[in-house]
Amino acid sequence: MTDKHPMDAHMTETRHRPVVVLTHRVHPLILQMLTDTCEVIANQSDSSLPASELRRRAADADALMAFMPDRITAEFLDACPRLQVVAGALKGHDNIDADACTERGIWLTRVEDLLTEPTAELAVGLLIGLARNIAVGDRAVRARLAGWRPTLYGSTLVGSTIGLVGAGRLGRAVARLLSGFEANLLYCDPSPVSGEEDLQMERVELSELLARTDAVVVCAPLDVNTLHLLDRPRLESMRPGSLLVNVGRGSVVDEVAVAELLRRGHLGGFASDVFEFEDLSRPDRPRDVPEELRAMQDRTLFTPHLGSAVASARLAIEEHAAKAILQALAGEVPDGAVNRPQRTASPVPTPAI
Ligand SMILES: O=C(O)[C@H](O)CO
Numbered sequence: 074m075t076d077k078h079p080m081d082a083h084m085t086e087t088r089h090r091p092v093v094v095l096t097h098r099v100h101p102l103i104l105q106m107l108t109d110t111c112e113v114i115a116n117q118s119d120s121s122l123p124a125s126e127l128r129r130r131a132a133d134a135d136a137l138m139a140f141m142p143d144r145i146t147a148e149f150l151d152a153c154p155r156l157q158v159v160a161g162a163l164k165g166h167d168n169i170d171a172d173a174c175t176e177r178g179i180w181l182t183r184v185e186d187l188l189t190e191p192t193a194e195l196a197v198g199l200l201i202g203l204a205r206n207i208a209v210g211d212r213a214v215r216a217r218l219a220g221w222r223p224t225l226y227g228s229t230l231v232g233s234t235i236g237l238v239g240a241g242r243l244g245r246a247v248a249r250l251l252s253g254f255e256a257n258l259l260y261c262d263p264s265p266v267s268g269e270e271d272l273q274m275e276r277v278e279l280s281e282l283l284a285r286t287d288a289v290v291v292c293a294p295l296d297v298n299t300l301h302l303l304d305r306p307r308l309e310s311m312r313p314g315s316l317l318v319n320v321g322r323g324s325v326v327d328e329v330a331v332a333e334l335l336r337r338g339h340l341g342g343f344a345s346d347v348f349e350f351e352d353l354s355r356p357d358r359p360r361d362v363p364e365e366l367r368a369m370q371d372r373t374l375f376t377p378h379l380g381s382a383v384a385s386a387r388l389a390i391e392e393h394a395a396k397a398i399l400q401a402l403a404g405e406v407p408d409g410a411v412n413r414p415q416r417t418a419s420p421v422p423t424p425a426i
Pocket residue numbers: 140141162163164165166188380381
């Protein structure tokens with residue numbers, strides 16, 4: 074394993090081991106798994122690499138393990154002519170140009186299901202935290218305003234009506250957890266959920282969901298249909314005082330409109346784990362969470378994209394991506410492939426997995 078570009082380490086003409094670039098830190102077991110057969114260029118720091126440094130490292134790579142903060146464009150891929158596989162240690166791959174991968178004969182893989190339960194758990198945590206003023210209460214204790222007072226009365230999930238925007242794996246996992254609160258569950262999704270009866274969810278149009286619910290949880294991915302799905306008019310159609318939680322992608326919600334509706338007192342609260350500024354596929358994305366939202370401490374609750382941040386889940390996610398890399402380099406169809414490239418780049422001799 075090295076933290077340097079392979080050109081610095083050895084001459085490419087003589088190499089026999091494929092070069093794998095890891096854009097972000099992975100568990101030592103994953104390094105071991107890859108270094109057995111590959112030359113690994115790792116980034117074991119807490120930060121993303123500057124774009125120019127990532128390009129330099131990837132220029133000679135056969136495989137790339139990519140994460141949420143990476144933007145993989147056609148131009149990036151053109152600068153990596155040996156690349157055979159981009160293995161996403163992620164589920165939502167809106168930051169990676171899948172068509173460009175396919176056109177260049179490069180596999181793109183993602184992790185289907187290992188993030189679902191941790192993210193659903195966080196969604197429910199954010200909802201309870203918002204409804205019961207947990208962060209506000211925490212600040213009060215630290216400010217020595219502690220002890221019972223007739224303040225911070227919130228709302229309860231028990232018996233409430235909650236709407237899920239998106240009922241894929243994540244939405245259904247949130248529904249399963251919420252069913253323990255005897256909540257009435259509505260959902261909207263282009264496809265009906267099979268087994269809807271078991272989860273006792275009612276499928277409705279988005280307009281009806283927004284009009285009938287006490288809280289809305291966004292579990293939708295980002296694509297052309299969901300960009301600013303919850304825009305100002307739709308947010309205005311939510312019930313006064315209702316809560317909004319976003320664990321899908323930041324840009325499904327118009328954050329500036331959310332700030333305005335919180336200020337006007339129409340929305341009761343907003344919690345989010347995902348933010349518009351993170352959505353690298355949008356050239357017009359904001360560069361930060363709106364100042365007004367950040368300042369509204371009493372009616373907002375934020376976490377920095379912690380949906381899958383459970384140590385065991387992260388290890389499993391990285392293992393899935395590493396296995397996909399080894400499979401692709403061995404000429405197999407990698408697990409979690411989201412494309413079917415017609416032509417793969419010249420194979421690199423790789424021992425069987
Ligand atoms: O979609 C995902 O994988 C998570 O949001 C982290 O990238």
